[in-house]
Amino acid sequence: MTPPQLLTSASVLIVAGKGGVGKTTVAAALAVAASAAGLRVLIVDVEGRASMPAAFGTDPLTYEERALVDAASDHAGVYARTVTPDDALLDYLNERGLQRLSRRLVSTGLLDVIATAIPGIKDILVLGKVKQIERSGLFDLVIVDAPAAGHAITFLRSASGLLDAVGGGPINAQAQEVQNLLTDSDRCRVLLVTIPEETPVNELIETAYNLEDRVGVALGPVIINGVHPDLPGLHDDPETAADQAGVALVAGEAEALSSAAEFRLARTAVQQEQLDRLANELPLPQLRLPDLFTSTLGRAEVDVLAAALSEQFIADDARGRR
Amino acid sequence: MSLSEVVASSRVVVCCGSGGVGKTTTAALVALHAAREGRRSVVVTIDPARRLANALGLDHLSDQASVIPGPWPGEMHALMLDTKATFDGLVQRYAADRTQAERILTNRFYANISGSLSGTQEYMASERLYELAIEDDYDLVVVDTPPSRNALDFIDSPQRLARFLDHRIYKVLINPSKGPIRAVNLAAAAVTRSLAKVVGADVIGDAIEFFRAFDGMEEGFARRADRVDALMRESTTSFILVASPKADTVVEAGYFADRLGELGIDVKGLVVNRMQPAFEFTTDRPELAGIAVRARAETLAGTPLGDLYTALADARQLAAAEEGHLVGIAEQVAPAPVVRVPIQPGEVNDLVALDHLADLILGTVPNG
Secondary structure (H helix, E strand, O other): OOOOHHHHOOOEEEEEOOOOOOHHHHHHHHHHHHHHOOOOEEEEEOOOOOHHHHHHOOOOOOOOOEEEEOOEOOEOOEEEEEOOHHHHHHHHHHHOOOHHHHHHHHHHOHHHHHHHHOOOHHHHHHHHHHHHHHHHOOOOEEEEEOOOHHHHHHHHHHHHHHHHHOOOHHHHHHHHHHHHHHOOOOOEEEEEEEOOOHHHHHHHHHHHHHHHHHHOOEEOOEEEEEEOOOOHHHHOOHHHHHHHHOOOOOOOHHHHHHHHHHHHHHHHHHHHHHHHHHHHHOOOOEEEEEOOOOOOOOHHHHHHHHHHHHHHHHHHHHHHHO | OOHHHHHHOOOEEEEEOOOOOOHHHHHHHHHHHHHHOOOEEEEEEOOOOHHHHHHOOOOOOOOOOEEOOOOOOOEEEEEEOOHHHHHHHHHHHHOOOHHHHHHHHOOHHHHHHHHHOOOHHHHHHHHHHHHHHHHOOOOEEEEEOOOOOOOOHHHHHHHHHHHHHOOHHHHHHHOOOOOOOHHHHHHHHHHHHHHHHHHOHHHHHHHHHHHHHHOOOHHHHHHHHHHHHHHHOOOOEEEEEEEOOOHHHHHHHHHHHHHHHHOOOOEEEEEEEEEOOOOOOOOOOHHHOOOHHHHHHHHOOOOHHHHHHHHHHHHHHHHHHHHHHHHHHHHHHOOOOEEEEEOOOOOOOOHHHHHHHHHHHHOOOOOO
């Protein structure tokens, strides 16, 4: 099968969003959908968190890549690794024959001074490593699970900021290469994730404009996580609905059903308001993922969300061809 | 002890937890509750969501405390942490004279410290807390901690910054040929030179200039850090964990409780925001109240009654999963009270909604 257009539009997809919106879940689902569509995928975790390996039931990620989904007839494979600033710095110096310097930096505490003297240097090193992985051509798609929203802007602005601050030298060259990657829409897109609630939507809109205007990155579709599936029957009275279905309700049941319906409708109304507002204020396509009404993220949940994404990709591509 | 009793016996309340769990709102509610009980409270927020700020009447929220008008016998104040202004204030306080302060405040490396040195925001939050608790006459200071991954940052950040400013390496940077460990210093100076080749000499120059200007002030910072540390350990300082009932935020809350425990600090309360109600009902046929709800939703799928059962089954499924996550953390923080706050159907964006939430979390005002 031909992989969907979104997944082949760029070789690096950076997934960013405020804490608590399920950014890691979305990155995992995207990776599984891409692998199922025939792409060999690498997930890069920049913070070394526990939630990504938990989603696949594996041990914590390390600087060495590991398979989360093995390559098989129906999967091209999902691999994952961390790229943390300290490891990236040591890599950077070692590749330039400066092992002794790198050891000293760590042992003297000078590393903190450098990081303070050049804000953003850690982010440049991380993104530089991502660029190197992209250039290696070992993967069809690199998915970066970015830091939480406020930090995502700092993270992605690090290169342009550093170009202003540091005049020349190797670090400047590194920043330039990172900036080239970020601003080339054929190589890199940023996918912003949110949930349909007021504060996360506000932050997403702000982040989107910030990233476009101040970093110059290309934004892919907005991914909205946790959208309630439509249940039209919630407007019906439980007693009447039970009579129609020939079901007898026990004491208190009708009341519980109508309280649950009322609560759900109120939450869904808030969601709809925010989805509409997002569509009005941010002219980007939307991908919607269903609320699974579970607070645990495991492989089963990731697969359901990956399937939901694949369906929307297929629908979008069909529209695109018409 | 209930959470409102904890707050009543505290002079400082620190709200900790990961980002996006309603920490700022909870901090505001604790301050509001104190004002309702006739106390003079102030809440230090880090980055309030716009609607919460508006709800508090804080369009012009600044580094200086402003009064939140409301129908309570006490007083509620709020301010937003300005990391740089707070740091500037500390520099001015500990500088020997105006010239030294100026040299530091205009240094490029110094400007980066307030923006990028990890822990600076945490440090300034605890510094501001100290100023308000000790130097101003508030009955209660509530502070909302930054949403940093390392929950400990808030507590040990003053010490960490003091260490940063007093590191042996800076003395080396300032004067490589002096001191009892000259050989080590010379080696370090060689490192500095190679480094300058990689990152640029002007960058290193700024850093050296900063530490030269800072010379002599690090002691003042270290003493201050000790006093802030002591305040954190007072019996009238209460740490309240804030979480949402999701697996990952509960794990982070547990980690934070562990770390506090290692520091000899007890968690005084756990607030779990945004809990899903289960819509339980009592029936003489209990088998119908549990799993049967999902089975019915599936059998009746596509009919109005099926939709109604689906909403109930979804609510119960989520509520049960959430309760499951809380078992371990509740035992861990015991005997601290665990307050479950049901998710509000609408947005919390005005004083009426805040007032209602304060009732839910802290109980209504006695005789009020």
